[in-house]
Amino acid sequence: xxxxxxxxxxxxxxxxxxxxxxxxxxxxxxxxxxxxxxxxxxxxxxxxxxxxxxxxxxxxxxxxxxxxxxxxxxxxxxxxxxxxxxxxxxxxxxxxxxxxxxxxxxxxxxxxxxxxxxxxxxxxxxxxxxxxxxxxxxxxxxxxxxxxxxxxxxxxxxxxxxxxxxxxxxxxxxxxxxxxxxxxxxxxxxxxxxxxxxxxxxxxxxxxxxxxxxxxxxxxxxxxxxxxxxxxxxxxxxxxxxxxxxxxxxxxxxxxxxxxxxxxxxxxxxxxxxxxxxxxxxxxxxxxxxxxxxxxxxxxxxxxxxxxxxxxxxxxxxxxxxxxxxxxxxxxxxxxxxxxxxxxxxxxxxxxxxxxxxxxxxxxxxxxxxxxxxxxxxxxxxxxxxxxxxxxxxxxxxxxxxx
Ligand code: CA
Numbered sequence: 160x161x162x163x164x165x166x167x168x169x170x171x172x173x174x175x176x177x178x179x180x181x182x183x184x185x186x187x188x189x190x191x192x193x194x195x196x197x198x199x200x201x202x203x204x205x206x207x208x209x210x211x212x213x214x215x216x217x218x219x220x221x222x223x224x225x226x227x228x229x230x231x232x233x234x235x236x237x238x239x240x241x242x243x244x245x246x247x248x249x250x251x252x253x254x255x256x257x258x259x260x261x262x263x264x265x266x267x268x269x270x271x272x273x274x275x276x277x278x279x280x281x282x283x284x285x286x287x288x289x290x291x292x293x294x295x296x297x298x299x300x301x302x303x304x305x306x307x308x309x310x311x312x313x314x315x316x317x318x319x320x321x322x323x324x325x326x327x328x329x330x331x332x333x334x335x336x337x338x339x340x341x342x343x344x345x346x347x348x349x350x351x352x353x354x355x356x357x358x359x360x361x362x363x364x365x366x367x368x369x370x371x372x373x374x375x376x377x378x379x380x381x382x383x384x385x386x387x388x389x390x391x392x393x394x395x396x397x398x399x400x401x402x403x404x405x406x407x408x409x410x411x412x413x414x415x416x417x418x419x420x421x422x423x424x425x426x427x428x429x430x431x432x433x434x435x436x437x438x439x440x441x442x443x444x445x446x447x448x449x450x451x452x453x454x455x456x457x458x459x460x461x462x463x464x465x466x467x468x469x470x471x472x473x474x475x476x477x478x479x480x481x482x483x484x485x486x487x488x489x490x491x492x493x494x495x496x497x498x499x500x501x502x503x504x505x506x507x508x509x510x511x512x513x514x515x516x517x518x519x520x521x522x523x524x525x526x527x528x529x530x531x532x533x534x535x536x537x538x539x540x541x542x543x544x545x546x547x548x549x550x551x552x553x554x555x556x557x558x559x560x561x562x
Contacts, residue, residue, distance in 0.1 A: 161248050162256070164195035169543050169552020171195070175240050176410035176553075177222055177375070180262040188265045190217040190225065191257075193410060194244055198257040207252065210239050221269040222411065226355045226374045227490035233355075233374070237415050264409035266317050267377070268353055268491035273315055273405065274481060275349075275381060275495040276307040278472040280425070282500040285512045290389075302429060305472040305480050307497075310381075311402040315493060317409050318556045324534065325403040327387040336390060343385035343517075344532040344560060347498040348449050348508035348540055350467050351379035351407050352474050354492040358482055366437045366479035372488065373474055376417065376443070378408040378540045378556045379495050385511055385531065405495070408540075408556040416551050420444045420544035422468050434483055435476050442468045445553075447499060447542045449508070453527055454535030460523055465501040465508055467542075534562045 164171050170193045180198055181188045189202040201217035204210065214232070216224035225233075243251070277283055280297070283306075287296030300306065324344055328336045355374035358364050364372055381401060388400030424440040445467040450459035477494060498508040507513045510531050514520055517530035532538065537559045543552030 162194045162197045162244070167550060168195050169550055169554050170410070171549045171551070172241065172244055173546060173549055174412060174416050174551045175237060175244070176412045176416070177201075177225070177267065178410045179221060179265040179267050180257075181265065182257060182261050182263065188220040190219065190222060191262070192240060193259070196259040198259055198262045199244070199251070200255045200257065203252065203255045204243075209243060210236055220265070221491065222267050222353075222374075223269050223491040226268065226353060227357075229356050230371050233413060234415060237413065264317060266315065266407070267409060267411045268493070270312040270315050270491055270493045271489050273310040273312040273493045273495070274307055275310045275401075275497060276305050276472065276477050277497040278305050278470045278477065279497055279500050279508070280471040281469060281502055282498040282508060282512065285500060285507065289511070289516050302427075303431065304435070305477045307477065307481065308396045310405065310495070312493070314402055315405045315407060317407060318554070320404065320406055320558055321561050322382055322404050322406075322558045323561050325384050325387070325399070327384065327399050328390055329386040330390040340562075341384035341387055342531065345383045345385050345510045346449065346532070346538045346540075347381035347383055348447055348463065348465060348500075349379040349381055349495045349498055350443075350445065350542070351377045351493050351495050353377070353411060354478075354488045354490060354494070357489040357492070358487055360487040361485040363434075363482040363485060364478050364488070366435060366475055369475035369478040370414065372478055373414050374490075375411040375413040376553070377411055378542050378553045380406040380538065380540050380556055380558060381495055381498070382406065382558070383509070404558070406556050406558050407493070408553050410554055412551065412553055417443055417544065419546065420551065424473055425469070425471055427471070431476070435479055437473075437475060440473045440476065442470055442473060443544070444468045445542045445544055447540065450539045450541070451523065451529065452537045452539075453523060453525075453529075453533065455525055455527065456523060459537070459539060462521060463506055463508065463513060465499050465506040467496070467499055469501055470496055470499060532560050534560050536560045
């Protein structure tokens with residue numbers, strides 16, 4: 160018996176991502192990996208001794224203890240899974256294999272803290288031009304540190320969540336602010352990464368070893384209400400405009416699986432300060448795609464194509480900066496990269512940029528126009544790395560807008 164893998168699948172043997180799932184027959188959430196369209200129950204494999212000694216953490220309802228275990232154990236388990244699934248599939252008990260359509264996916268981790276960065280120079284420049292003009296597009300700090308803010312962990316949701324249009328205060332010209340449903344609901348195309356082993360309070364993570372603290376990555380949509388944001392954001396940054404939903408894809412692709420796709424990052428000029436300056440700066444070559452389907456449309460339409468390799472700051476630099484004060488990170492903490500905009504206009508990572516604050520509406524097949532999202536719209540992020548004859552992908556993160 161062997162597990163079929165469609166040729167353009169995001170989940171070949173080179174991927175082996177981790178997620179948390181349950182089924183109707185066994186509603187207890189537990190850990191799994193995925194091969195093609197088959198979910199493989201890791202709790203059963205672990206209990207049956209397929210990883211040597213039983214670890215126990217795959218029976219948990221989150222990956223936190225596995226994330227905390229560190230790189231050596233991640234590598235050991237990945238190697239065992241690769242061996243087992245490459246040529247030992249016949250040995251797998253049938254109860255370990257579940258068709259993907261029978262699996263209900265849950266959040267992969269219990270997320271204690273969520274931090275969102277702003278690491279795309281193109282995005283920061285575009286937003287800066289719109290809000291402050293071309294002369295002052297990048298703030299003076301931007302080239303010296305990875306700008307970020309502490310987000311809201313409780314409203315991180317997994318693929319498929321319905322997004323209820325939030326209400327809040329919106330500024331009016333020559334009148335007091337009004338209380339209204341947002342008219343400028345937007346997405347942000349981001350990648351998220353999960354913290355593995357954390358650091359004790361008071362001990363920063365050095366940039367050179369920061370990679371050991373990164374477990375893996377997911378797609379991330381930082382849902383945003385632009386009109387609420389514009390009124391509330393000064394001087395402390397976004398608050399309610401971004402705390403109603405942050406959506407992630409359910410399968411965490413490990414850094415081991417992504418290693419072949421790491422590429423040198425853009426040149427950093429001026430040189431970062433020493434604590435942010437590793438011997439080399441590496442991004443990840445991940446092809447990213449955003450598609451939109453309105454209630455009337457019969458198929459989704461791609462509205463943007465970008466790539467994570469465009470990011471200016473690396474994930475390692477973000478972690479080193481995050482902890483330089485001694486701030487402690489914990490296993491399962493989630494970091495967002497910030498909106499990933501490509502240099503070209505058709506690769507911008509938000510509707511704010513794609514429509515240039517509503518000045519250039521997007522036309523959808525069937526004639527509908529969009530500046531921001533309408534009720535009934537489904538927004539999907541997708542991403543994959545291109546190998547030689549295979550893809551290591553993230554699947555999708557979808558969300559439908561409700562009134
Ligand atoms: Ca964001």
